Amino acid sequence: MTTPQEEQLLPTTRRALLHRIAVAQAEGRAPSVVAAVVRGGQSVWTGARTSVEGHAPDGDVQYRIGSITKTFTAVLVLRLRDEGVIDLGDALEEHLPGTGVGEATIAELLAHAGGLAAETPGPWWERSPGALRPELADVLGERPLVHPVGRRFHYSNPGYALLGALVEELRGAPWEEVLRREVLEPLGLNRTDVRPTAPHAGGWAVHPWADVMMAEPAEDLGRMAPAGQLWSTANDLARFAAFLADGDERVLSADSLSEMRTPAAPAEAADVASGYAYGLGMELRHQDGRSLVGHTGSLPGFLACLVISVEDDVAAVVLANCTSGVPLLTVATDLVRIVAEAEPRIPAPWQPLREADPTVLELVGQWYWGTSAFALRLSADEFLSLEPLSGHGRRSRFRSNGDGTWTGLEGYYAGEFLKPVRRSDGAVSHLDLGSFVFTRQPYDPSASVPGGVDPDGWRGIGGL
Structure with a gap:
């Protein structure tokens, strides 16, 4: 039996999804x-499949x-940062x-670039009571750092125990209480908690042979709870995925979530080759x-995966109650692909601007950086947006600063200023983009091109 929402997918798509799991x-x-x-x-x-006849979760x-x-x-x-309580560039020592x-x-800890060890000292923390590690010193041990701080990505579970302790210190309440009040309740994640509540699956190890x-x-x-304690459901994680894609001003803005989805850790060669990066608490x-963001998870007896294709507007959640055996990342990726390819996203209708600023319209069109051609476009x-006409080269969107200048949002030009430079008559002479000069013609002699322009101008080989 399908719900009204499920009727949005074609029967062939639903069958393909069920077949995959x-x-x-x-x-x-x-x-x-x-x-x-x-x-x-x-x-x-x-959808669900189970080995228990007649009873699927x-x-x-x-x-x-x-x-x-x-x-x-x-x-x-990130909520603490957005409130101005911390800056992501603050050293942990300032607050904890x-x-x-x-x-x-704080940013390095979020991105697993703090140099910390991957695991805690002592017994396998996922299979031993947390009471064995009552203090942060027990989580970190005598050799907490295994790499220079900030130099490389090295996944660290203790790093997130520190971030949970930071939240507790600054909020004056236990991590789980803050989580429930600030995230779970506003988003309606009523079946997500630090401890299981029936109905819940039991965790199993399946013999390999x-x-x-x-x-x-x-x-x-x-x-170690802030690194891996939670229990949740497919329905709750579906709501969480929607939040991670679009934001919710009661919890975290779309801009801050976009920042979380941006690579933040120094990449290792093997990660680059495999198409893997890490943002602020999210795997990329x-x-x-297809670009995917989200996170995987595992604890003895359980596997979990949440992936989102923001461009396709499709997310998938997959949960299993076994220690190993099911490649959940592959499965979740396939679920996204099945929907995205069988029923591609229908774009919203094109809408023009309500009003057009003439001083901005002056900027659009073709520009040259040296001899490289670019187009500058104004969207609704x-x-x-600056785009190389060859299809290859640096590109970025720019947001108005309200004073005639613009700030880059992506790529090489992220954070850089784009400033139209005008002549005495008010006409635009050229664009200054982080000291690069963009002109209407290649090396326009009427613009202030650094190094000047050869007075003999362009010529054929006979004029050399």
């Missing part, structure tokens, strides 16, 4: 798999989501003194020509 559950030998697809900000499909059954928890913690930190690793900035299972322990992670991937959202 059925193959994943069967070939991955998972006790159960549950999935959801989001489009246009709402869940449009849910629905979108409200809880599973542990492991490191997807980190994205929730990152949202709390005495850790011994306070040289790392025999079709038998063993129950996995479900430990309270204590200080480029697979099969009142951004200027």
Whole structure:
């Protein structure tokens, strides 16, 4: 039986989605798999497969989501930044003194570039009680740093324990209480919590060489909770995915979420080759020509994945209750691809500007940086976009500063100023973009081209 939202997808698309998770559950030998697809900000499909005859989990059954928890913690930190309580460039020591690793900035911890170890010392923290690590010193151990701070990406679970402690210090309340008040309740994530509430799946390990299972322990992670404690459902994570794509002013703006989705950690060669990067609490991937953001998660007995294609306006959530065996990232990526290709996004109707500023219209059209041709366009959202006409080269959108100058938003020109330079009669002479001069003609002699323009001008080979 389908819900009204599910009717938005064609029957052939729904069957393809079900087929994909059925193959994943069967070939991955998972006790159960549950999935959801989001489009246009709402869940449009849910499906499940299980080894228990006659009883499949629905979108409200809880599973542990492991490191997807980190994205929730990152949202709390970005809220502190947006309120002016912290700056992402602040050293941790300024707000949480005495850790011994306070040289790392908040941004570096969010991006796993703080140089911290990947895991805690002592027993495997995911399979041992959090009571064994009651203090941050127990989480960090005697050798908390394994790399120079800020020099490279190195995934660190203890780094997110520190960020959770930062939230507690600045809010004066436990991490889980702050999370519930500031994120879960406003977004209506009523089935997401630090502890399971029925109905919830049990965690299982499946024997690699025999079709038998063993129950996995479900430990309270204590200080490590901000790195991986949460339990959630396919329905709740579908709502969370919609929020991560579009924002919600009650929790975090679309601009701040876009910042979270921007690469923030120094990339390693292997990561570049695999199309992997990390933002502020979000994993960024480029697979099969599609840009995906989100996070994966695992704890003994559970696997979880949330991926979003912002360009396609499609997200997928997949949850399984097994320690290994199901390639959830591949499955979630396939679910996005199935919907995006079978039912591609229909763009909104083109709309013209309500009003056009003549001084801005003067800027549009063809420009040259040296001999390279570019087009400057004005869109209905009142951004200027610079695009190389060859198809190759630097491009960016620019936002008006309200004083005749513009600030770059992306790529090489992010944060750089675009300033129209006018002659004495008020006409535009050239554009100054971070000291680069763009002219209406290649090396226009009437513009202030650095180094000047050869007075003999352009000539053929006979004039050399």
